Amino acid sequence: MTVIVIKSGEYAGQKMHDFVALAKGLIGPRDLANGGELRSEEANKLISMIFKDPFLDKVTTIRMSRLTRDVDVMDILSRQLVRVPQGDEPLAADLTGAGEFGCKLTALDAQLFAMLKLDFLRENASNPNLQKEVEAGFDTRLTNDIVDLGFNGVADDGEGADRVAKFIRLNKGWLQVMREAANTPKVNIDPATDGWIGSLKAILEASDERVRETSSFIMNTADADAYSQEINAPVTGTEVQSSAPARRYQGRPIEAHPLMPRGSVMFTPTKNLVYGLHTTIQRDRSYLELRRSLAYVFDMAFDYEVAVKQFAVLGE
Incomplete structure (x- = not known):
């Protein structure tokens, strides 16, 4: 549960609690379930928005209820019709996804940290659409980073000398999966x-x-x-x-x-x-008085895969 402490005080001629109250208005209690976890309907909205990205809309997107999941290749493979005599069981080669086909998603967690400073809250105090605009901006940032990582991710250890190096090592993207x-x-x-x-x-x-x-x-x-x-x-x-x-x-x-x-x-x-996203998404928001900022933390888990490796060619 997010706790906001409101104290009296003055900031540039205006009461501090006015801005804390504004920050509190951005923290909708109906959006959250226990511990900051998004309620299912709110998580579904965010996931649907991510999946509607112009590129992700063309790939296979999967909602994961567990951190690992086998990928069905039925909509990728062709010529799957077979004839099995009555009374006989199909051979392994007759089964879709058998042997050389298929893959498994293993979702890894990643976080987005964002902070709205008090000056931003002051400047937007009269904007009735502030919450919608702020969270739409965060959602867009999440989606762009997810697509970026899908193309440019090279490892899954999250290690690196700087922010960019760490970013591309959060998860292996499609190109890296093909390379390996x-x-x-x-x-x-x-x-x-x-x-x-x-x-x-x-x-x-x-x-x-x-x-x-x-x-x-x-x-x-x-x-x-x-x-x-x-x-x-x-x-x-x-x-x-x-x-x-x-x-x-x-x-x-x-x-x-x-x-x-x-x-x-x-x-x-x-x-x-293939892009898989776990359906449990954490979004925590709190007003930090000592820093005079409204802090957002998004936490989600996802993975990238290539369903049938031999049906892809990588040129570099």
Whole structure:
């Protein structure tokens, strides 16, 4: 339970308890269950908002009730129809997800710490939408960091010399999972020498034919723009240069994202990328009088995986 102590006093001609009361207004008791844990309906709102991110909306998103969970690959695999004689049990090879397919999510915790200073509260004292705007901003920050880590996470020990180094070691993202997977094809690309057309061609040729038609190239926005300029280079004219950049290669979509590392390309069905988020989310808020600030702490657990490793190609 969040406890706010209100004391009398003056701050810049206005009573301190006025601002503490404003801070208290941002702490909705109906939002919280025991110990700061979000009630299920509030947690569902936050999870749904995260899952509606333009990129996460295209991958497989999973609500986890436990910290570990096996991933179902039914919507990724094709040609799953089999014929088993009556009276016989299906063989292991007949079962979807058997053997080489499937993966397991293991959610690891991460926190977001944020603080609203007293000056901010004073400036927004008359804003009736302050709570909604503040928490929408935090939710957006959470979502951006989750997508960023999905592309750039390289380890799961949380260690590092600085904030950035620690961030990318909170969890292994999709690229790192592919780097470590023995059955994910890796292609060495050199766009500066071979061009992006040649690089994407090599990646496409390394892909599994079973999912080639449903796969997308996922690459950095600047790299995708460079590819677009490359294929338009023989064509001149204002219309070509000012129109929307090309976002397909050999009919396959190009998903451009600014948080993808430059020089790296994933080629896979987007649903083959998995993001799991545990449904228990902690959000603690308290007014710290000695620091004259309203402190927020978000605590959640999540993981990234690639459902079928051999259905992805990594070009770097």
